[in-house]
Every structure is written in structure tokens, then in C-alpha cells.
Amino acid sequence: MVTYASCAITVGAQPAEQSPQQCPAEESLCPVVSHEWVNEEYKHLVVKASPKALAAQPGQFFQLLCPSPDAIEVWFRRPQSVYRVSPANGQLEFLYKVVGRGTQGLASLKAGDKLSMLGPLGIGFKLQPGWKNVVVLGRGVGLATMAPISQIAAAQGVKVTAILSARSPELALAADLFEQVGDVIKVLDTDGSSAVDNIERILRQLIADKKADAFFTCGSNRLLQLMKRLGKECGVPGQAAMEQIMACGLGPCYICVRTFEVNGKKEMRRVCVEGPVFDLQEVLGW
Secondary structure, eight states: OOOOOSSOEETTOSSOOOOOTTOSOEEEEEEEEEEEESSSSEEEEEEEOOHHHHTOOTTOEEEEEOOOSSSSOOOSOEEEEOOEEEGGGTEEEEEEEOOSHHHHHHTTOOTTOEEEEEEEESBOOOOOTTOOEEEEEEETTHHHHHTTHHHHHHHHTOEEEEEEEESSGGGOTTHHHHHTTEEEEEEETTTTTTSHHHHHHHHHHHHHTTOOSEEEEESOHHHHHHHHHHHHHHTOOEEEEOOOOOSSSSSTTOTTEEEEEETTEEEEEEHHHHOBEEEGGGBOOO
């Protein structure tokens, strides 16, 4: 049985507050350190986080309580995957696309404001012993979800080839993080290089060059299906992070249920607690 904290802690309070040790997640009020636009669609949010939040693993997420952008209340929290964890300075980062009322309200936060966060939640990515070269393939906001893989890869001496798919160069996010631990290949709509057949050619070459011990993907159904097909054909294991609408983020509401195929049988799983990271071969797609 999973137990969660019953009240929010305030990061930076004196004396320092803590949630019960047995709680894997907690609600915390986190001061906003900075909040800037990185382009016309995405914002980069940095908060001062609690030790428990800073223990978040790549692929895990937080439920963020977004301010209302208008006179109508935002009733539900919004799930946001972790973009980067900086334990040395006690900061947690999110990179998100401003698209609806929730993220429009979130975008209104300024440095010095406090953000209510619940997490870390869900099951994240895992690197297996023996993997020396992995391939990351993401598109759009999914690139932010994939970015923390660069941190665990660096810690474990694993080289990453990151294929970043986007409409244009400025939307190929997280390239700086992946360049620290490997190679970055940008495939863009503007020059036609994001076509599935071109990405398949790149993946097949990486497999032939022994640079694909595992696949990781998020953000595009067509790219997920490509990696799944090649993974099955060539015996490359993989993991996929699912993007899914959620309400509670804790399991009871069943809003985020998707169908998966496990050992030849269809079964329903909750993305929030049984994911959001799943075995690539079990994911049917969005």
C-alpha cells in the first residue's frame, strides 16, 4: 500500500519541514526561481525543491497546481514530467508547451511566487547493466520528458544518440543536455529530414554500427510505432513514456487508463501509477 503526505510542506521554511519517511511522494510549496520563454511556444520553469522532489527519476512526473488564467478556476492539477534535476543547488526544472488553460495559468507564475507540486509520481526510465549505447527518439514536448536520460547516462558512462524531431530548429529542445553525453541528430519538418523513412534509415545504421543497445521514445505515435517495429525485428529492447490526460495522478480516478498488449493479451493499465514509462513492445500507441 502506497501512503502519501497529508499536507503540503513549504520549501525553504525554517525549521525545515519534512513529510513522513514512508511517503514516496509529497505535496510541497516550492518557490519559483526563474520562469522564462525559450521560444514562442515553450517555457522553462525552475523551482527550489524539497529533498524528496529532488530524488525524482527520469520519466517520473509531478502534478502541478496551476493558477487560473481567467475568472474560472482550474480544478485539476496538470501532469508535467521532470526536465532536469539539480541536487547541488536544490532545483527542479520543467520545460513545457503552453497550450491550454492550465499551462496558460502556469505560465503566469513569476520568480518569487510559490508553486504547489505533488510528486514525484509514476515509474520512470531504467538503464540496464551492460548497455553502453542507447538511442533516444523524441518529438515536440516529448523531448523534455526524454532529457533526464542524459543525466543517468552520464552517471553510468552510457553514450546516447539523441534523434530530436521537430517542426523547426528552434523547437528541437534539450539538444544541449544530450550533447554532453553523446551525439545529437536533428530531424526537421522544414527540410524534410523528419520523414519516417529517413529516421528508419538512421536507426538501422545505428543498429548496424552496434550503437543501439536500447531504444527510448516519447512524443510521437508514428515514431513510437517505428521504434517498436525495428525493436522487435532487430531484438533491441525499449521503453516508451506515454503522454496522457490525467486527473488525480494517483490511480483512483482511472482517467488515464490505456490498453496494452502483454504476452499476447490485451489489458488495461493506469498510465499514472503503472507508468508513464512502459515496455516499448507492450505499448499500442495513442
